[in-house]
Structure formats: structure tokens, C-alpha cells
Amino acid sequence: MPANTPVGGTLINRVANNPAKLRAEAERLPAITLPAAEVWDLKLLAIGGYSPLNGFVNEHDYASIIARGALTDGTPWTVPITLGVPGAGKLAAGSRAALKDEQGNLLGAITIQQLYPRRFEDEAKGVFKTLDEAHPGVARIRAAGQTLVAGEVDVLPDTLPAAEQGLIYKPAEVRAEIDKRGWKSVVAFQTRNPIHRAHEYLLRTALETADGLLIHPLVGETKSDDIPADVRTACYRTLIDKYFPKERVILAALPAPMRYAGPKEAIHHALVRRNYGATHFIVGRDHAGVGNYYGTYDAQQIFETYAPGALGIVNLNFEHSFWCNGVGGYATSKTSPFGKEQQLTISGTKLRELLAKGEYPPAEIVRPELAEILMAYYKTL
Amino acid sequence: MPANTPVGGTLINRVANNPAKLRAEAERLPAITLPAAEVWDLKLLAIGGYSPLNGFVNEHDYASIIARGALTDGTPWTVPITLGVPGAGKLAAGSRAALKDEQGNLLGAITIQQLYPRRFEDEAKGVFKTLDEAHPGVARIRAAGQTLVAGEVDVLPDTLPAAEQGLIYKPAEVRAEIDKRGWKSVVAFQTRNPIHRAHEYLLRTALETADGLLIHPLVGETKSDDIPADVRTACYRTLIDKYFPKERVILAALPAPMRYAGPKEAIHHALVRRNYGATHFIVGRDHAGVGNYYGTYDAQQIFETYAPGALGIVNLNFEHSFWCNGVGGYATSKTSPFGKEQQLTISGTKLRELLAKGEYPPAEIVRPELAEILMAYYKTL
Numbered sequence: 001m002p003a004n005t006p007v008g009g010t011l012i013n014r015v016a017n018n019p020a021k022l023r024a025e026a027e028r029l030p031a032i033t034l035p036a037a038e039v040w041d042l043k044l045l046a047i048g049g050y051s052p053l054n055g056f057v058n059e060h061d062y063a064s065i066i067a068r069g070a071l072t073d074g075t076p077w078t079v080p081i082t083l084g085v086p087g088a089g090k091l092a093a094g095s096r097a098a099l100k101d102e103q104g105n106l107l108g109a110i111t112i113q114q115l116y117p118r119r120f121e122d123e124a125k126g127v128f129k130t131l132d133e134a135h136p137g138v139a140r141i142r143a144a145g146q147t148l149v150a151g152e153v154d155v156l157p158d159t160l161p162a163a164e165q166g167l168i169y170k171p172a173e174v175r176a177e178i179d180k181r182g183w184k185s186v187v188a189f190q191t192r193n194p195i196h197r198a199h200e201y202l203l204r205t206a207l208e209t210a211d212g213l214l215i216h217p218l219v220g221e222t223k224s225d226d227i228p229a230d231v232r233t234a235c236y237r238t239l240i241d242k243y244f245p246k247e248r249v250i251l252a253a254l255p256a257p258m259r260y261a262g263p264k265e266a267i268h269h270a271l272v273r274r275n276y277g278a279t280h281f282i283v284g285r286d287h288a289g290v291g292n293y294y295g296t297y298d299a300q301q302i303f304e305t306y307a308p309g310a311l312g313i314v315n316l317n318f319e320h321s322f323w324c325n326g327v328g329g330y331a332t333s334k335t336s337p338f339g340k341e342q343q344l345t346i347s348g349t350k351l352r353e354l355l356a357k358g359e360y361p362p363a364e365i366v367r368p369e370l371a372e373i374l375m376a377y378y379k380t381l
Numbered sequence: 382m383p384a385n386t387p388v389g390g391t392l393i394n395r396v397a398n399n400p401a402k403l404r405a406e407a408e409r410l411p412a413i414t415l416p417a418a419e420v421w422d423l424k425l426l427a428i429g430g431y432s433p434l435n436g437f438v439n440e441h442d443y444a445s446i447i448a449r450g451a452l453t454d455g456t457p458w459t460v461p462i463t464l465g466v467p468g469a470g471k472l473a474a475g476s477r478a479a480l481k482d483e484q485g486n487l488l489g490a491i492t493i494q495q496l497y498p499r500r501f502e503d504e505a506k507g508v509f510k511t512l513d514e515a516h517p518g519v520a521r522i523r524a525a526g527q528t529l530v531a532g533e534v535d536v537l538p539d540t541l542p543a544a545e546q547g548l549i550y551k552p553a554e555v556r557a558e559i560d561k562r563g564w565k566s567v568v569a570f571q572t573r574n575p576i577h578r579a580h581e582y583l584l585r586t587a588l589e590t591a592d593g594l595l596i597h598p599l600v601g602e603t604k605s606d607d608i609p610a611d612v613r614t615a616c617y618r619t620l621i622d623k624y625f626p627k628e629r630v631i632l633a634a635l636p637a638p639m640r641y642a643g644p645k646e647a648i649h650h651a652l653v654r655r656n657y658g659a660t661h662f663i664v665g666r667d668h669a670g671v672g673n674y675y676g677t678y679d680a681q682q683i684f685e686t687y688a689p690g691a692l693g694i695v696n697l698n699f700e701h702s703f704w705c706n707g708v709g710g711y712a713t714s715k716t717s718p719f720g721k722e723q724q725l726t727i728s729g730t731k732l733r734e735l736l737a738k739g740e741y742p743p744a745e746i747v748r749p750e751l752a753e754i755l756m757a758y759y760k761t762l
Contacts, residue, residue: 204710204712205586205590206590209697209698242718244718245714245717246718248715316590329582329710334589334629335589337623337625337626337627363709364709
């Protein structure tokens with residue numbers, strides 16, 4: 001049994017198979033400069049992480065995604081993948097444009113299907129459920145170009161390094177690993193933090209009834225106060241090497257920007273993981289949330305608004321977990337009847353303080369091997 | 382969202398609504414004496430635990446169940462529920478017969494649809510995968526009547542006590558509890574042993590991603606060396622009272638005989654739990670096995686031979702679990718990379734020895750409150 005089918009049935013591949021020709025063509029084309037987050041989106045488009053999208057969405061899909069959480073053909077999709085420019089300039093529907101990063105590197109080209117205005121308020125409310133520009137996702141679409149360029153992309157192979165943070169990251173690579181291991185069920189875990197034991201408990205719990213685990217850290221743009229991807233990667237590797245059976249875990253990078261869109265991004269994260277071959281997706285409390293914009297369970301409940309099977313990937317909802325002395329192990333409010341006085345917990349602030357001072361938190365909260373990696377990082381700050 | 386639909390869509394109810402009339406009629410009817418195991422089957426038929434069956438199966442269904450694991454209409458069903466008599470005697474198709482237990486108590490009546498010969502070899506091989514009469518399930522059908530009586534049953538309310546081992550046991554009661562609690566997903570756990578921490582780990586793990594847990598001990602005929610149902614019930618109650626959030630657990634009895642049919646009984650157990658409203662069913666290693674008749678994973682793998690959704694209940698497969706010092710918690714071979722030297726385990730024989738001597742096993746293996754109940758029981762032997 002192969003990895004789960006991609007969204008829409010076919011894994012998209014928009015990597016140019018004649019890079020020299022594309023480079024030659026691009027020299028004569030008007031150029032669009034992509035901000036860092038859009039570069040990550042372009043990479044994912046190229047490798048099929050956003051299948052069935054083969055480029056930046058057009059106006060109909062844009063409106064449909066925002067209004068209904070689906071493409072115009074009904075395929076579930078909750079986050080519009082857009083390319084904003086300050087204005088049309090030399091760009092015109094039916095023509096091609098070069099795509100460059102902010103350093104001027106050529107990334108690929110787009111066949112412009114359409115130019116249309118960003119509907120900022122609709123998008124902010126529909127995707128992020130707020131107009132508040134203090135929300136990092138809203139701030140990004142506010143700062144981005146308000147003219148959207150739709151169209152299929154062609155991406156230079158150079159834009160796609162062999163690895164991201166030393167990790168495999170292409171859906172085809174992860175799917176091949178799943179096939180090689182013969183897994184029928186694969187649970188994917190989205191993370192942008194080191195995995196402490198509370199999250200490790202969710203992983204272990206999910207893995208008990210699945211064939212394998214895809215630990216899938218997001219390595220694209222995140223908030224500036226997040227721990228850097230290379231430090232996180234070192235933590236993931238150490239955790240898996242020491243505490244998990246290697247044959248049951250795939251560690252791969254997700255080269256995507258965080259949007260902090262809460263429930264809409266939870267569905268988005270699940271669909272993208274389906275493209276990576278996963279059959280199940282872990283959804284914790286306030287998944288992909290930020291501040292107080294979303295209810296604790298919004299990101300779990302949104303899955304229930306889709307018909308069974310419609311997403312093609314199953315959400316596994318989890319509560320916060322904690323070491324419980326009463327139970328004598330990890331548990332959650334669903335599985336422990338004991339009160340808070342039996343819980344071993346520590347605030348994020350306190351944890352950072354301890355690590356910065358080079359002091360080990362309790363091993364029931366942070367594995368000592370991971371604590372050491374984090375101590376070394378905090379020393380550099 | 383209500384409890385899961387019963388197999389076949391409708392919960393069968395064959396409890397006589399005019400017991401006085403049934404009693405009067407039964408006096409004039411020839412009587413069939415049911416062995417203890419068949420009395421339990423009759424109870425389950427009456428309360429819909431075997432829905433869509435409304436009585437003992439006829440020859441077509443009998444042959445279809447044995448050959449294909451399904452009723453003639455295609456409904457999955459793996460264990461034929463039969464009533465054997467030594468010979469036809471005064472029984473005839475189209476007539477009625479009284480049903481009595483071995484103490485002569487009237488239980489109900491059957492409308493005889495058919496009399497047909499038990500095909501011992503087919504049934505033994507098809508259901509139990511062996512002709513070995515040392516197998517307790519095979520021994521039972523060998524010892525039972527070889528003429529099978531098919532037909533719809535009517536059961537006296539007196540046959541159905543208010544509780545079994547002090548527990549609710551009717552599908553309608555359990556379904557009402559599920560509805561009252563508003564659970565959308567319910568994991569059922571079959572057991573005929575006290576729940577030590579290794580099984581508690583499976584329960585806790587399964588409950589993390591479900592709304593609720595149905596701890597569903599089988600209280601009908603089991604092997605004579607099993608711990609008595611009342612002792613087990615005391616253990617279940619104590620475990621739930623102290624170590625689980627009460628609002629997440631239903632404890633109910635399953636008034637069924639054990640057949641030790643391994644994989645075929647695993648499907649049977651799952652279907653019966655669907656009739657009790659469960660959506661998920663825990664399947665461990667060698668589920669419902671005995672001796673070395675079945676492969677370790679046979680009872681898990683048989684679920685894959687049904688099309689997705691065909692059973693209407695989802696199996697959750699588990700490995701054996703153990704306290705692992707390396708992990709610092711419970712784990713299985715799927716989630717722990719550590720060797721046996723890190724596992725805290727104890728043989729069943731050693732455990733019984735300790736308890737019989739009034740010595741506590743490690744709390745990581747048996748909760749002290751349960752150890753005390755078992756010590757008291759072993760003292761009485």
C-alpha cells in the first residue's frame with residue numbers, strides 16, 4: 001500500500017526540466033520580486049506540497065478559498081497561495097514574468113493568467129478571522145502587494161537545495177520513504193518548537209496505533225522569537241536517535257512560512273501533509289494560533305465541518321499533556337482525574353530561564369540531551 | 382451525534398412483551414435445554430448484542446458465516462450463533478419450542494425455522510482454524526448438540542436481570558449513556574482479566590484521541606482458570622474510580638461466552654461492540670487467542686481483509702506494552718528503542734505468586750489498590 005494520495009490525486013511538479021532555456025527566457029522578461037515568505041510558497045508549489053495548485057491562485061479560487069474553504073472545483077483548500085505586487089506595471093495577463101528573490105536571484109517564471117486586486121478585508125476576515133494588523137498573518141498580507149498575480153509557475157532546480165536544514169523536504173522524497181517502509185498509516189506532526197516531553201507524549205501516543213510517524217518541522221518564515229530551525233533540527237535528531245525506534249520515524253522539513261491562521265491553517269497543514277503521504281495529522285490545542293485570536297478548540301472543531309473522508313486525511317485531536325504524579329506517567333485532562341497539584345509543569349519563561357542559566361529542568365519535562373542543546377543556544381544570545 | 386449505528390442498522394429487541402402469555406404457551410411446547418454458554422448467547426440475542434441476528438442462525442447463514450465471514454446478505458459476521466440439540470425429537474420446522482436452562486428455568490421460546498446438521502469440521506476449521514478438540518471452542522461445539530435449531534427467539538424478561546455483576550449490560554443502556562455524554566467517538570475494550578498497567582496504558586492511549594472509553598468486560602462463560610467476574614469487576618471499578626476521569630469512561634458488562642476463536646472472534650467482538658454504540662475497538666496481540674492456535678497478529682490483520690468502512694467500527698491495533706526505564710514511562714516495541722534490560726516486566730506466574738503471598742508487585746506493573754483486591758481473592762483459593 002503506497003503513501004496516501006495527494007490532494008486532487010496527482011502530485012504536482014513544477015520544477016523546470018530545461019533550466020538553461022528558462023534562464024535565457026527570464027533575462028528578457030519583466031521581473032517580480034518575491035518577499036521571503038512567498039519564496040517558501042514558490043518552493044512548495046514547485047515540489048507539489050500545495051498540490052493540486054500548480055501556481056499562485058486565480059481570482060475565482062481566491063474568492064472560493066476565502067468564502068468556502070475550497071477551490072472552485074470543491075477541493076478543500078483553506079489558505080490562498082498568492083503573489084502580490086505593488087501594481088501591474090509591465091505585467092499583463094497572457095504574458096510571462098521572471099520570479100526573483102530580494103537578493104535578485106532568479107527563482108523561476110510565471111505564466112500570468114490574471115492580475116486582480118487583493119481583497120484585503122475579505123482575506124483577513126476569511127482566513128485569519130480578524131482585521132487586526134497586530135496579527136502577524138494579517139500584517140503580512142497588509143504589507144504585501146495588493147495586486148495579485150495568478151498563474152502556473154516554473155521553478156529553477158537551483159531554487160530547491162538538496163536539503164533544508166540538512167533534512168529531506170520534498171513530498172516525493174517523503175512518499176518514497178513511506179513506500180519503502182511499507183507504512184499503511186502515517187501520523188504527521190507539525191512543529192516549530194523543540195519537542196519537549198509533553199509533545200513527545202502526543203507523538204508516542206499517536207504512533208502506538210499507526211505504522212509510522214512523520215516529524216515535520218516547519219522551517220520557513222516564523223516569528224522572530226521562535227528558536228532557529230537549525231537548533232530545533234538538532235533537538236529533533238537527538239530525540240529520535242535516543243528515544244524512538246528509528247524505523248518508525250521519518251524526520252523531514254516543511255519549507256513553508258507560518259501564517260498563524262489557526263483553524264484555517266490547521267486544515268491547510270493537514271492537506272499539505274496529505275501531499276507528503278500522511279494519513280493522519282496531529283492537532284493540538286490552538287493549533288497554528290497566535291495571541292488570543294482563536295478559541296482553544298477552533299482548530300480541532302473545523303475538521304468536523306468537512307464530511308467524513310472529504311479531506312482525505314484524519315485529524316487526531318489532543319489535549320495539553322503533563323507529567324501526572326497521580327497517574328505515574330504522562331496524561332491529559334482526558335485521561336487523568338488528578339488535580340493540578342499532581343502535575344509537574346513549568347512555564348515557558350521559567351524553562352528558558354533555567355536553560356539560559358545552564359540548569360537542567362526536570363527530566364520528566366525536558367530530556368537532558370535536548371536541554372544541553374538548548375543551553376548551548378541560549379548561551380549564544 | 383448519537384452512538385454508532387448497530388450492525389444492519391437496527392438494534393434488535395427480542396424481549397417478550399407479554400411474558401405471561403409466553404409462559405402459558407411454553408407449558409405446552411416441547412423444550413430445548415440450553416447449556417450455559419448458549420444461555421449467554423440467548424441473552425445477547427434478546428437485547429440486540431448480536432444485531433442483526435434475531436435468533437439462532439439458519440443453514441444458509443451458518444454456511445456463509447463459516448465460509449465467507451458474512452451473512453448471506455453480505456453483512457459481516459464471523460461467528461455462527463447456533464443452538465445444538467442431540468436430535469430433532471419432537472422438534473419440527475414451523476413449530477415452536479420452549480427454551481430452558483440446565484436448571485429447568487424457562488428462558489423463552491423459539492420459532493423453529495429449520496433443523497439442520499452441524500457441519501463440525503467446516504465450523505471448527507472455518508471459525509477456530511483447527512480441528513483440535515483440545516481447543517476450548519472446538520471442544521464446546523464438539524460436545525454440543527450436532528442438530529442445529531434455527532429460528533427467531535422470544536426471551537422472558539426474567540432471563541435478563543437488572544444488572545450483570547452489578548453492571549449495566551444492555552446495548553440500549555450503553556447507547557443511552559453514550560448519547561447522554563454526547564460522545565462522537567467511543568473506544569471499546571474487551572477484557573476478561575483484571576486491568577494491569579500494561580492494559581491501562583492501551584486504554585489511556587486510545588482515550589487520548591477519542592471522546593470516551595467503554596470498558597467492556599466479558600462476564601459469560603470463560604476458561605475455569607480465569608479470575609471470577611466479580612473480582613474483576615471490583616478491579617475495574619477501583620481502577621476507574623481512582624485513575625480515570627469518570628466522565629470519560631463507561632463500565633458495562635458483556636454477557637457473552639468466550640469462544641477463543643482468535644481472529645474470527647476479534648471481528649465478532651468488534652461487531653458486538655458496534656451494537657453497543659462503539660466506534661473504535663482495541664485489538665491487542667493474539668486477541669481472543671488461546672494456546673498457540675493463532676499467529677500473534679492474525680486478529681489484527683483480519684480487519685484489513687474487509688473493505689474500509691465495511692465493519693462500521695475501526696480497529697485500534699496495539700502491541701504489548703511495558704514500563705520502560707529508558708523512555709521513563711510506558712511504551713511498546715513501536716515507541717521504545719530500548720532493549721529488554723530497560724523493561725520492567727514480570728511473568729503471570731510470578732505475579733500470581735507475589736499476590737498469593739500478599740506481596741505488592743511494583744506499582745508500575747499493578748496499581749496497589751488492585752493488588753489488594755487480588756491478594757484478597759488469592760487468599761480464598
